[in-house]
Amino acid sequence: MNIKLKIWRQKNQNSKGHFEEYSMTGIEEHMSFLEVLDLLNEQLFAEGKEPVAFDSDCREGICGQCGVVINGQAHGPIRSTTCQLHMRHLAEDPSFKDGSTITIEPWRSTGFPVLKDLIVDRSALDRIVQAGGYISVNTGAAPEAHSVPVQKDKADAAFEAAACIGCGACVAACPNASAMLFTGAKISHLGLLPQGQPERLARVVNMLNQHDAEGFGGCTNIGECAAVCPKSVPLEVITRLNRDLGHALWKGQKTTA
Amino acid sequence: MTELIDGLYLQGEKIADTKAPHDVPIAQRWEQRKFNANLVNPANRRKLDVIVVGSGLAGGAAAASLGEQGYNVKCFFYQDSARRAHSIAAQGGINAAKNYRNDGDSVYRLFYDTVKGGDYRAREDNVYRLAEVSANIIDQCVAQGVPFAREYGGLLDNRSFGGVQVSRTFYARGQTGQQLLIGAYQALERQVHAGTVKEYRRHEMVELIVVDGRARGIVTRDMVTGKIDTHLADAVVLCTGGYGNVFFLSTNAMGCNATAIWRAYRKGAYFANPCYTQIHPTCIPQSGDFQSKLTLMSESLRNDGRIWVPKRAEDCDKDPREIPEEDRDYYLERIYPAFGNLVPRDIASRQAKNMCDEGRGVGPAIKERDAQGNERMMRRGVYLDFSEAIGRLGRDAVSARYGNLFEMYQRITGDDPYEVPMRIYPAVHYTMGGLWVDYDLESNIPGLYVAGEANFSDHGANRLGASALMQGLADGYFVLPDTMNDYLADMLREGKVDPDAPEIAEARRSVEDRVERLMALRGTRSVDDFHMALGRIMWEYCGMERRDEGLREAIGQIRALKEEFWRDARITGEAMELNQALEKAGRLLDFFELAELMCIDALHRRESCGGHFRAESQTPEGEALRHDDEFLYVAAWEWGGENQPPILHKEDLIYKDIELKQRSYK
Numbered sequence A: 001m002n003i004k005l006k007i008w009r010q011k012n013q014n015s016k017g018h019f020e021e022y023s024m025t026g027i028e029e030h031m032s033f034l035e036v037l038d039l040l041n042e043q044l045f046a047e048g049k050e051p052v053a054f055d056s057d058c059r060e061g062i063c064g065q066c067g068v069v070i071n072g073q074a075h076g077p078i079r080s081t082t083c084q085l086h087m088r089h090l091a092e093d094p095s096f097k098d099g100s101t102i103t104i105e106p107w108r109s110t111g112f113p114v115l116k117d118l119i120v121d122r123s124a125l126d127r128i129v130q131a132g133g134y135i136s137v138n139t140g141a142a143p144e145a146h147s148v149p150v151q152k153d154k155a156d157a158a159f160e161a162a163a164c165i166g167c168g169a170c171v172a173a174c175p176n177a178s179a180m181l182f183t184g185a186k187i188s189h190l191g192l193l194p195q196g197q198p199e200r201l202a203r204v205v206n207m208l209n210q211h212d213a214e215g216f217g218g219c220t221n222i223g224e225c226a227a228v229c230p231k232s233v234p235l236e237v238i239t240r241l242n243r244d245l246g247h248a249l250w251k252g253q254k255t256t257a
Numbered sequence B: 001m002t003e004l005i006d007g008l009y010l011q012g013e014k015i016a017d018t019k020a021p022h023d024v025p026i027a028q029r030w031e032q033r034k035f036n037a038n039l040v041n042p043a044n045r046r047k048l049d050v051i052v053v054g055s056g057l058a059g060g061a062a063a064a065s066l067g068e069q070g071y072n073v074k075c076f077f078y079q080d081s082a083r084r085a086h087s088i089a090a091q092g093g094i095n096a097a098k099n100y101r102n103d104g105d106s107v108y109r110l111f112y113d114t115v116k117g118g119d120y121r122a123r124e125d126n127v128y129r130l131a132e133v134s135a136n137i138i139d140q141c142v143a144q145g146v147p148f149a150r151e152y153g154g155l156l157d158n159r160s161f162g163g164v165q166v167s168r169t170f171y172a173r174g175q176t177g178q179q180l181l182i183g184a185y186q187a188l189e190r191q192v193h194a195g196t197v198k199e200y201r202r203h204e205m206v207e208l209i210v211v212d213g214r215a216r217g218i219v220t221r222d223m224v225t226g227k228i229d230t231h232l233a234d235a236v237v238l239c240t241g242g243y244g245n246v247f248f249l250s251t252n253a254m255g256c257n258a259t260a261i262w263r264a265y266r267k268g269a270y271f272a273n274p275c276y277t278q279i280h281p282t283c284i285p286q287s288g289d290f291q292s293k294l295t296l297m298s299e300s301l302r303n304d305g306r307i308w309v310p311k312r313a314e315d316c317d318k319d320p321r322e323i324p325e326e327d328r329d330y331y332l333e334r335i336y337p338a339f340g341n342l343v344p345r346d347i348a349s350r351q352a353k354n355m356c357d358e359g360r361g362v363g364p365a366i367k368e369r370d371a372q373g374n375e376r377m378m379r380r381g382v383y384l385d386f387s388e389a390i391g392r393l394g395r396d397a398v399s400a401r402y403g404n405l406f407e408m409y410q411r412i413t414g415d416d417p418y419e420v421p422m423r424i425y426p427a428v429h430y431t432m433g434g435l436w437v438d439y440d441l442e443s444n445i446p447g448l449y450v451a452g453e454a455n456f457s458d459h460g461a462n463r464l465g466a467s468a469l470m471q472g473l474a475d476g477y478f479v480l481p482d483t484m485n486d487y488l489a490d491m492l493r494e495g496k497v498d499p500d501a502p503e504i505a506e507a508r509r510s511v512e513d514r515v516e517r518l519m520a521l522r523g524t525r526s527v528d529d530f531h532m533a534l535g536r537i538m539w540e541y542c543g544m545e546r547r548d549e550g551l552r553e554a555i556g557q558i559r560a561l562k563e564e565f566w567r568d569a570r571i572t573g574e575a576m577e578l579n580q581a582l583e584k585a586g587r588l589l590d591f592f593e594l595a596e597l598m599c600i601d602a603l604h605r606r607e608s609c610g611g612h613f614r615a616e617s618q619t620p621e622g623e624a625l626r627h628d629d630e631f632l633y634v635a636a637w638e639w640g641g642e643n644q645p646p647i648l649h650k651e652d653l654i655y656k657d658i659e660l661k662q663r664s665y666k
C-alpha cells in the first residue's frame, strides 16, 4: 500500500513545532506502525534529511515507552500500544484507501512537554508515584509470603489495575488532560491488597495533591481515558480513588511528609 | 606466560574467586561471608556515594536497597522512566525454592537443577546462594504488593517451567517481569521521595572512571541536551542488562546494549564467557526484511502446547488442520519422552532448527543467506498446537491461562491460535556471558560491582527459564547490600577521590573525542544498516551452531565491516541535542568489538555446551558433547589494548557438591 504521513516536527522543547508531509510506497500490511516509521527514517536518511525522533523500547506493548496520537486517537484506532499497531489494523478502517494520509502527533498535554518531534517528557507520572504510590516495606523485613492470604477476586482486581504500563495515553485522550486513570490504577492496585491498607488513606491524598500540582486536570467522567487504555484499566479505578479520597477527607487525613 | 594462540588471543594467568569462604560447608558460606563483612555505621552511610547504572530488576532493587540503608545513591538509566527497563518484558515467571507444592523441591534441588541446566559451567557457590535467597525474594515482592497469581484459598499459585520437574515458578499471568519491576520501581521511587536516591533519566553511561585502580565514577551523556558530565562516587554498580542486540534481531528491547560493560572491559574489567548466548525456542518467526525485533511467546506455553512439524516435507504448505495425526511428527515427545515439550531451551531450539534444516519447517519461506553468502528460501517455523489442550481443558481454561499471549500472537501475526496452531522459531534471547565477578559480585576492578544479566555468574552455558528474574532480584535486594558494605567501609577510611585526578578529565575527553569523530562522518550508510549487517554475520556464524572456519570467517567480516563503518557511515543531526542516530552509533561501535570477542571465545571453546553448540563436538545422535577434561573453566577475557589480541584468564570450575554428569533429558 501507499500512504502519506503528516508528522509533527519540533526541534526541541523551546522551539515551535509544525507538520510535515511525507509519501511512502510499498508498505506491507503486516508491518508494525513503528516499523513504518523506521522505514520512513531510512528514506529520510537517503534524502539527506533528519529522521523523525520517536520513542520506543520493548516493541512488545509492555514498557509504555512508545505512544503517539494517530489520526486524533492516542495509540491509533485499535486499543493497543503504538508498537503493537500493525498496518493491517489501519487498513481495516473502511475510510482507509491507497494513498490515505495518516496524521501523527506527540501526546498532547501541558503535563507532558514535547522534547523533540514525537517524544515527550512523562516524568510527572513518576513524581505522582513518588508521592506515595508504594507500600513501605524495607528489604529483608518481609513476612513469609503465605502468612497473608489474599482473596482471589481481590487479587485479580488488583492485578487488573496493576497492569497499567504508565504510557500516558489516558492523559493524551482526556479533554481535561487528567491523569486520573493512571493515578486511580495505582490506588486500586495497592488499596485492594491487605498489604496496602495501613497507608491507604495517606496514599490517596498525597498522590492526588501531586497529580494536581503537576498541572493535570480533574476528572469529569468523560471516559475517553479508559476507551484508549491499551491495558484495559477499567474506569472503576477512578471510582475507587474518589471513594478513598472521600473517606480520607472525612477522617481528616492530612498529607504525610 | 603470555603465548599467542591461533594468532587471535594470548594465554594469561589463571584466576580464582577468593571471597567465598570455603572453610565452611556450602550451605553456610553466605551466612559466613555476611558475618565476616565489615559494616558501615548508619550515620556514616550518607557520606558514601554509590552510582547504580540501570533501573531494571537488578539495578532498581540495588538502588532501592542501598538507598534504604542510607547510602547516597545516584541511579542512571536511558529510558524516560525507571519503570521501563527491559526487565518489564519478562513474561513467564520467577523461580523460588518454597516447596509450596510439596513436590520435593528444596534449596538443594533448585541449586542442582540450575547447575545442571547451565551444563556445569556455572560457579557452585554463587548458584547455591541464589537458591538460598530465592524464597526471600517472593516474601519481599508479596509484601510490596506484587499481585502474583493466587489460588481460591488465597495462597500463591505455582507452575512448572522448561527443564524442571517441580512446580516452583511464581507468576503474574504473562506479565511477571512487569509486576516484579513495578515492585522494585515503587521501592525505588519511595527512596527518591525520601531523598536517598537521585534518578537520572535519559542519561547514558558512556565511560567508566578508574582512578588508582579503583572504579570512581562514570561519564554520562544527557540524551536530551547532549551534555557530557562526570559523576564521581565511592563505588559503581553496573546493572545494565544483556547484550543480545549484538545480533540486531533478538527478543531484547531496542535500546539494550553492551556499552556500559564494554567500556568497563576496556578499562580492565574481565569479560567472562562472552559467546554464551541463549536462544529461546518459542518466538514468533521473522516475517520480513524490515523487521526491527523479534517477539517472544512465553515458554509457559510449552506446558500445554504440543510442538510438531509434518512428517513429510510435501505437507509443509498445507493447512495444518488438514494434516492428520499420523502425518505429524511430535519430535520433542518422540526424541525426549521423559521431558517431551518441556526440554530445556537449548535442546528445544536446536531441534526446531534441525527440523527446518531438514526441510520440514512451516510458514512462509523467507530469504536467507547461507554461510557462503548464497541466497536461499527457507521456511523457519514449527507448530505449537493447542488443539489437544483446548479439547482436554476447554477453550475457557486455555484462555484463562494464556489469553493475553494468544491475543498478542494474533495482533502480531493476524492468525487466531485458538483455530490454527501458532508458528514459533528460536531467537536470540539472553546472554549468559558478562563481566566477570567474584562471590561478592565485585569485578576485578575494586569498587566496580556488576549485577543481573550484565554479569556472568549464575547461569553457566545455558539459563533455565524463570531464573534471570530471580538472579536480578537476588543480586539487587539481598547480595549487593551486604557485600558492598564491606568495600564501602574501606572507602570511608580511604576518603574521596580527588576531582582533579587526570584520569577523570581523560575519561571525559575520550568521550568528547568519540562524539566528535562520529559527528564528522559523512558517508552514505545509516547506523541501522551497519547494525543489521553485523547481526547477519553473528547469527550466521556465531548463532545456534558454530564451526571453526565459520567463526574465523566472521572475525574477518566483522573487522571489515567496522572499517567500512568509519569510511561510509553518516550520523544525522547534531551532537548537542536529542540525537537517536548518535546514540545508536556509540552502541554499535561497542558491539563491533564485542562481536569479535564473542567469536574468539566461541572459537577457543572447542566443545558444545548449553546454548553454545560447536558442530565439531557432538554425540553420534547429534546431541551437544561437552569436554570437561579440557574446558571446565570460566573464560575471563582481558582487554589487550587497541588492535591488540585479548588475554584469556581461566577460572577453574570446581564441583564439590554436585557430581558432574553428561546432561541428558532422554
Ligand SMILES: Cc1cc2nc3c(=O)[nH]c(=O)nc-3n(C[C@H](O)[C@H](O)[C@H](O)COP(=O)(O)OP(=O)(O)OC[C@H]3O[C@@H](n4cnc5c(N)ncnc54)[C@H](O)[C@@H]3O)c2cc1C
Residues within 6 Å of the ligand: B053, B054, B055, B056, B057, B058, B059, B076, B077, B078, B079, B085, B086, B087, B088, B089, B090, B091, B092, B093, B094, B176, B177, B203, B204, B205, B206, B239, B240, B241, B242, B251, B252, B253, B257, B259, B260, B296, B429, B430, B451, B452, B453, B454, B465, B466, B467, B468, B469, B470, B472
Ligand atoms: C521477552 C523477554 C522475556 C523474558 N522472560 C523471562 C522470564 O519469564 N523469567 C525470567 O527469569 N527471565 C526472563 N527474561 C530475562 C530477564 O527479563 C532479564 O534477563 C532480566 O530482566 C535482566 O534484568 P537486569 O536488571 O539485569 O537488566 P535490564 O532490566 O535489562 O535493565 C537494564 C538497565 O540498564 C540501563 N542501561 C543499560 N545500558 C545503560 C547505559 N549505558 N547507561 C545508562 N543506563 C543503561 C537500562 O536503562 C535499564 O534500566 C526475559 C527476557 C526477555 C527479553
Ligand code: SF4
Residues within 6 Å of the ligand: A163, A164, A165, A166, A167, A168, A169, A170, A171, A181, A182, A185, A225, A228, A229, A230, A231, A232, A233
Ligand atoms: S491507565 Fe492505561 S492509558 Fe493510562 S497510563 Fe496506564 S496503561 Fe496507559
Ligand code: FES
Residues within 6 Å of the ligand: A055, A056, A057, A058, A059, A060, A061, A062, A063, A064, A065, A066, A067, A081, A082, A083, A084
Ligand atoms: S515500545 Fe514498549 S510499549 Fe511500545
